[in-house]
Amino acid sequence: MTRDEIRELAAFKVDDKKGACALSFYFQPDPPQDRSHRREAIVAKDVIKQALKSAAAPGKNGSLHADLDRILDVATNLRGHVRGKAVFACSAQNFWKEYELPPHVGATQIYLQSRFQLKPLAALLGAQPALCVAVVDRQRARIFDLRLDDLRERGAIVHMLSRSASSYGYNGYEAGHAERRVAEEALQQFKAVSERLRTDLEKGIWERLIIGCHDSNWPEFEPHLHPYVKQRLIGRFSADVASVTDEEIRDHSADILNRWRIERAATKASEAVSFAKAHGRGVTGLRRVLQALEAGEVQSLFLGENYSARAVECSHCGHLDAHLISSCVACGHRTHELGDICDAIIPIAIRRDIELVYLKDNDDLDRAGNIAALLRFRSDQNRTGQVAAAS
Numbered sequence: 001m002t003r004d005e006i007r008e009l010a011a012f013k014v015d016d017k018k019g020a021c022a023l024s025f026y027f028q029p030d031p032p033q034d035r036s037h038r039r040e041a042i043v044a045k046d047v048i049k050q051a052l053k054s055a056a057a058p059g060k061n062g063s064l065h066a067d068l069d070r071i072l073d074v075a076t077n078l079r080g081h082v083r084g085k086a087v088f089a090c091s092a093q094n095f096w097k098e099y100e101l102p103p104h105v106g107a108t109q110i111y112l113q114s115r116f117q118l119k120p121l122a123a124l125l126g127a128q129p130a131l132c133v134a135v136v137d138r139q140r141a142r143i144f145d146l147r148l149d150d151l152r153e154r155g156a157i158v159h160m161l162s163r164s165a166s167s168y169g170y171n172g173y174e175a176g177h178a179e180r181r182v183a184e185e186a187l188q189q190f191k192a193v194s195e196r197l198r199t200d201l202e203k204g205i206w207e208r209l210i211i212g213c214h215d216s217n218w219p220e221f222e223p224h225l226h227p228y229v230k231q232r233l234i235g236r237f238s239a240d241v242a243s244v245t246d247e248e249i250r251d252h253s254a255d256i257l258n259r260w261r262i263e264r265a266a267t268k269a270s271e272a273v274s275f276a277k278a279h280g281r282g283v284t285g286l287r288r289v290l291q292a293l294e295a296g297e298v299q300s301l302f303l304g305e306n307y308s309a310r311a312v313e314c315s316h317c318g319h320l321d322a323h324l325i326s327s328c329v330a331c332g333h334r335t336h337e338l339g340d341i342c343d344a345i346i347p348i349a350i351r352r353d354i355e356l357v358y359l360k361d362n363d364d365l366d367r368a369g370n371i372a373a374l375l376r377f378r379s380d381q382n383r384t385g386q387v388a389a390a391s
């Protein structure tokens with residue numbers, strides 16, 4: 001899934017005159033240990049059948065029914081599916097897109113709205129770094145790129161044991177020599193892999209790193225990692241280069257990435273809250289966050305997992321206001337009420353490349369009204385004051 005595809009979804013709006021509906025469906029697979037139960041595939045079908053029932057109610061149109069039938073077909077084929085999935089559909093406007101996602105979608109749900117529901121997607125994509133996964137042992141290394149759920153092997157480094165080392169016999173004297181030789185060659189291999197990781201990082205090929213290796217190899221390999229490569233390391237899993245499957249690499253990496261994101265989100269949100277207290281590069285509360293969004297100041301946006309608030313949107317200029325006023329303060333035109341401001345904020349964040357971070361049970365954010373932002377700058381202060389101190 002590319003950024004342009006996400007932007008296309010964020011820009012989509014149904015034509016009200018056609019009475020059409022933007023349908024968003026998310027599928028959360030069972031956790032690996034429960035896969036034999038295939039519970040989620042059953043849940044998915046129930047969710048859609050429920051939506052079909054309400055769509056059958058008077059006043060709803062046929063195109064929605066057709067979309068739901070088609071999604072029901074998709075769900076029927078999700079038995080045993082191990083990846084997350086999203087479908088965005090609006091047959092009235094000839095729109096149908098399916099995406100495979102990492103298995104952390106949240107919940108299996110369907111949304112029928114005037115825009116596509118992008119919250120689960122935004123939560124998933126929020127802090128999605130360009131990830132490098134290197135699976136390493138003493139002779140082999142395989143290097144992968146992982147973008148969302150797309151795992152691609154970028155290269156391999158194979159250290160051929162020199163013939164003299166591999167063909168040493170079993171007699172005592174030569175065996176000891178062979179062992180030293182093998183250790184020396186493993187050292188060369190680990191150095192070669194580290195060097196490759198360093199140059200790829202410098203070329204901007206990846207931003208964060210995950211290593212897969214035998215636990216016994218890690219103490220040998222780790223000291224060879226360059227300090228700034230190591231800074232980018234977000235976790236390690238136990239794996240055998242020869243036998244590890246793509247599926248296992250994806251599963252381990254998704255878990256590591258998820259843990260890292262949760263920790264990083266908490267740190268950054270606390271930063272935003274404390275910067276806001278110091279009148280620095282942070283703001284809290286819906287009113288201030290909306291102002292900062294409009295001023296183009298926002299770098300990262302933090303939302304409580306279940307954050308929702310009513311607000312108004314100007315039908316003419318798009319101004320968003322936390323006060324439920326009937327005419328726009330910016331242009332004077334009429335406003336309309338939004339049941340949930342997030343439906344307007346998320347597409348803005350996606351269009352402007354603002355990092356969107358959802359947090360669960362974060363006390364700092366909770367006390368700050370469950371919405372906060374880290375700012376690139378503050379337009380109401382000059383660069384010499386607290387802004388500089390905060391950055």
Ligand SMILES: [Zn+2]
Nearest residue numbers: 314317328331
């Ligand atoms: Zn306006």
